[in-house]
Amino acid sequence: MPSTEHIGWFADIGLQDRPHVGGKGGSLGELQRAGIAVPPGFVVKTAAFEKFIEFVERSGPVRARVEALDADDLEAVTQCSKELRARVEAAELPPALLDEISAAYRALGGASPVAVRSSATTEDAADASFAGLQDTYLWVTDLKQTVARVRSCWASLYSVESVTYRRKRAMPEAGVAMAVVVQKMVNARTAGVMFTRSPITGDRSVMTIEGAWGLGSAVVGGEVTPDRWVVGKITGDVSVREVSEKLIQHVPAPGGGTRTDPVPEDQRRAPCLSDEELQALRTVGRQVERHYGRPQDIEWAVERDTNQILLLQSRPETVWSAKESAPVARPAEDPLAHVMSIFGGKR
Amino acid sequence: MTTEAKGFPLPSSLKVVPGTEAAQAAYPYTIQFGPGDDERFWFYNSMHFPEPMSAFDMVTAEAAYCALGSSNTRVHCLPTTLGIDHRIINGRVYIGGNAVTDPKEIARRTDEFQKRAFYYYANWERLYEQWKGKMMQLIRDAQALPKPELPEFEPLEHVHAGRGVASNHYLLETYQKTLEGYFRMWHHHFEFLLLGYGAYLTFFGFCKKAFPEITDQTIARMVAGIEAEIFRPDDEVRRLARCAVELGVDAKFQEGVSANDIIKSLENAGQPGKDWLEELAVSRDPWFNINVGDGFYHYHRAWNDDLSMPFAGLPDYIRRVKAGESLDRPIEKLRAERWELIKDYRELLNTDEDRAAYDQMITLAHRVFPYVEGHKFYCEHWYTNLFFNKIREFGGLLAQHGFFGDAEDVFHLTRYELDLAIADLMTSWSNGSPPRGPERWPRIVAERKAAIAKWAKHETPPALGPVPDVIDDPAIVMLWGITRESLNTWLAAESGGPTNEVRGFAASSGVVEGPARVVKSVEEISRLKKGDILVCQVTNPTWAPIFQKIAGAVSDIGGSMSHAAIVAREYGLPAVVGTGNATAKIKDGQRIRVDGGRGVVTILQ
Numbered sequence: 001m002p003s004t005e006h007i008g009w010f011a012d013i014g015l016q017d018r019p020h021v022g023g024k025g026g027s028l029g030e031l032q033r034a035g036i037a038v039p040p041g042f043v044v045k046t047a048a049f050e051k052f053i054e055f056v057e058r059s060g061p062v063r064a065r066v067e068a069l070d071a072d073d074l075e076a077v078t079q080c081s082k083e084l085r086a087r088v089e090a091a092e093l094p095p096a097l098l099d100e101i102s103a104a105y106r107a108l109g110g111a112s113p114v115a116v117r118s119s120a121t122t123e124d125a126a127d128a129s130f131a132g133l134q135d136t137y138l139w140v141t142d143l144k145q146t147v148a149r150v151r152s153c154w155a156s157l158y159s160v161e162s163v164t165y166r167r168k169r170a171m172p173e174a175g176v177a178m179a180v181v182v183q184k185m186v187n188a189r190t191a192g193v194m195f196t197r198s199p200i201t202g203d204r205s206v207m208t209i210e211g212a213w214g215l216g217s218a219v220v221g222g223e224v225t226p227d228r229w230v231v232g233k234i235t236g237d238v239s240v241r242e243v244s245e246k247l248i249q250h251v252p253a254p255g256g257g258t259r260t261d262p263v264p265e266d267q268r269r270a271p272c273l274s275d276e277e278l279q280a281l282r283t284v285g286r287q288v289e290r291h292y293g294r295p296q297d298i299e300w301a302v303e304r305d306t307n308q309i310l311l312l313q314s315r316p317e318t319v320w321s322a323k324e325s326a327p328v329a330r331p332a333e334d335p336l337a338h339v340m341s342i343f344g345g346k347r
Numbered sequence: 348m349t350t351e352a353k354g355f356p357l358p359s360s361l362k363v364v365p366g367t368e369a370a371q372a373a374y375p376y377t378i379q380f381g382p383g384d385d386e387r388f389w390f391y392n393s394m395h396f397p398e399p400m401s402a403f404d405m406v407t408a409e410a411a412y413c414a415l416g417s418s419n420t421r422v423h424c425l426p427t428t429l430g431i432d433h434r435i436i437n438g439r440v441y442i443g444g445n446a447v448t449d450p451k452e453i454a455r456r457t458d459e460f461q462k463r464a465f466y467y468y469a470n471w472e473r474l475y476e477q478w479k480g481k482m483m484q485l486i487r488d489a490q491a492l493p494k495p496e497l498p499e500f501e502p503l504e505h506v507h508a509g510r511g512v513a514s515n516h517y518l519l520e521t522y523q524k525t526l527e528g529y530f531r532m533w534h535h536h537f538e539f540l541l542l543g544y545g546a547y548l549t550f551f552g553f554c555k556k557a558f559p560e561i562t563d564q565t566i567a568r569m570v571a572g573i574e575a576e577i578f579r580p581d582d583e584v585r586r587l588a589r590c591a592v593e594l595g596v597d598a599k600f601q602e603g604v605s606a607n608d609i610i611k612s613l614e615n616a617g618q619p620g621k622d623w624l625e626e627l628a629v630s631r632d633p634w635f636n637i638n639v640g641d642g643f644y645h646y647h648r649a650w651n652d653d654l655s656m657p658f659a660g661l662p663d664y665i666r667r668v669k670a671g672e673s674l675d676r677p678i679e680k681l682r683a684e685r686w687e688l689i690k691d692y693r694e695l696l697n698t699d700e701d702r703a704a705y706d707q708m709i710t711l712a713h714r715v716f717p718y719v720e721g722h723k724f725y726c727e728h729w730y731t732n733l734f735f736n737k738i739r740e741f742g743g744l745l746a747q748h749g750f751f752g753d754a755e756d757v758f759h760l761t762r763y764e765l766d767l768a769i770a771d772l773m774t775s776w777s778n779g780s781p782p783r784g785p786e787r788w789p790r791i792v793a794e795r796k797a798a799i800a801k802w803a804k805h806e807t808p809p810a811l812g813p814v815p816d817v818i819d820d821p822a823i824v825m826l827w828g829i830t831r832e833s834l835n836t837w838l839a840a841e842s843g844g845p846t847n848e849v850r851g852f853a854a855s856s857g858v859v860e861g862p863a864r865v866v867k868s869v870e871e872i873s874r875l876k877k878g879d880i881l882v883c884q885v886t887n888p889t890w891a892p893i894f895q896k897i898a899g900a901v902s903d904i905g906g907s908m909s910h911a912a913i914v915a916r917e918y919g920l921p922a923v924v925g926t927g928n929a930t931a932k933i934k935d936g937q938r939i940r941v942d943g944g945r946g947v948v949t950i951l952q
Contacts, residue, residue, distance in 0.1 A: 203559045
């Protein structure tokens, strides 16, 4: 199924499409194009949001209301946010747009559950500060719910935090849009995160992999102490292996959404990844880092039935990258002078 | 961090094991612990001297520290350190560094150092070529020394030639030349060593800063040579295995048949048998001049003197050749992998300046490394074997004249006592009177043998005296891998720590479980069976043929650059080295797990 003005399939989009597909969508497209396995999906592009919001505004202004707000008047912001979110969540989609999304949903696989995730178009730093505010809905089981969750993502643009953020910077509402990722859900046996450098020392020659049983939300949300490995990026040597006691896991709930289950006794202290899987993750992590040319912060999952490794997200690592400063050593006019670091004392 | 109140025992608190006082007193006064030694920090050099030292073998410590010290103190003028003092108690060699701390003196020595060491670095290849020439000459000189003999009458041809000097004089000359050569060899040994390690550690230090979590073994792999001399003896055994199959004499090599019996059966196996024996002769000279230890003990015999070690590896290698396996080390592949590793790490550096500095440092490390890896074969193996064998010949002559029962007993005399015994024999041969030695030495030799047996069972502390705040002595850090952190580990081990765990340097990654075979001396090597985990005081690369049998290796002493670590990596064998106390903590036969990537050994039962 071809991409359109409103729908962008992962295979057709990349980072340069961020203004239309958002950071998350662009990154997933970029990964797929780089040959890395991601759960299949599409992006409901910003143009769709614009069509939608114009449609909503037929029954009264939305964007003008936001622009009229004073960022410091929390009460007014709260009141307005509540009202606008409710309107957005309840509004009908323009019929043509609804048809397009429905067709894409069916093309993705129809009955199988999806994740619906907001994909903001703002720049890196702002993106980071939005990270916790934007919404991800897991295990959405039918078309009606999917469309509802797409609206929920759009509505999140009108949360108190988002509105306050934009008003403080006097950002024009005309440029504000939200893309939404709709992606096949991975029934993860194990999931977690991977940094392609050490979060502790910033060392770029190692990767830190953290994972736990079930869906990745338990790790990302901090509800379980994950197993942790430090793996040499180049050598594959595993220098740290910490297997923790994993008491709970997130699993898909029968009627949609997820639920928290206890981990069976015999799996609690068992490592959630095999050595082969660790090495496979290392290979994928290296590939992604090479592709982007910078260290990455990656979310991954291992599919329960096929044991396939899939990436759910990859974004540039920001903490250490911002710190990078002086070289460890500078070339010396006389290369022999370096040995004084050993023989010169005061180490 | 609070300073540990706890230190190591003071030298003065160590007691000579009862009943061994006379044997202890036989060591020269210069190396007995004395007043003032309590003020200093000492550690047990179990890396080089893991077993109690017999009286004669102490010549190695004396000659080595004499040469190391002159190189550091007077020749290259290392800015922050002089030489290393050594002491002996209960047969155990303790050593202590001699740091330079006065900034003015350091500055003065730095000037000198740069004039000297930098010249060596700049002219390394030429000087190393010259070194090999000197070393080979020294080896030839040692080989040319006559066997000490005393004929009843001076040979007629000597008389007719007007030699004018009798045979007994040549005992003195040969003994003195033998000793002189050994002391000289140790000067050669240290001519480049500290500079070589220093250049390597410069690169090592850079990597640790740029990649704080890089493992020592990875850095070692970037620098280590692919065709170092240390691999050659084992390569030769593999070659001989192939020859045996090609010549169709492989059936002669069965487990449990002695090397001598195999050779005898080959002598009677027609032309193919003779051809194989010729190939053996090719391998033996020089590559079987490698000994089964580090060359520091007279009983670390060379493969050439005891073929059981190389022959022990043959049946397995032959089996593998017949199974179609190539025993060749894939040199080109290993070389390509090494460059790949260097390139991949280079790519991860943050700045072009870092990359330029990295290139400078690894270039120097590669330049010095052939010496660091290669010198051992010529010095600790080849030359040391010649030396001990020559002394053994004197032992034979003295035994023949009743000084003691067995040629090997000679090693229970100090080098000074041996000089005396030789003088005794020279004189008595001249005079026609019986020598005095036979009344004196047998009792003393028996006493010293008994002392060594007692000392071997006696645990000795890993270190003595106050713990220094920092260890800034490049020699100690480089050669023994001793740092403030490793001392803390030792202190923790002294006071207990988790009882089922032993920690050391991660030397070669991989995880393996198996029965521990605690081998306290070289003679016990034959107890190792397939799948065993070798637990020893110091691992040795010349044990290479048994590395194909074992599943993993653990040692008390050694860093990730020890040759053992290199060979373990080569064999893809998990290894943890420098644990400090594995041989004390792990009992023979216990099931253990070796995690060579983390440097942890776990006792499972």
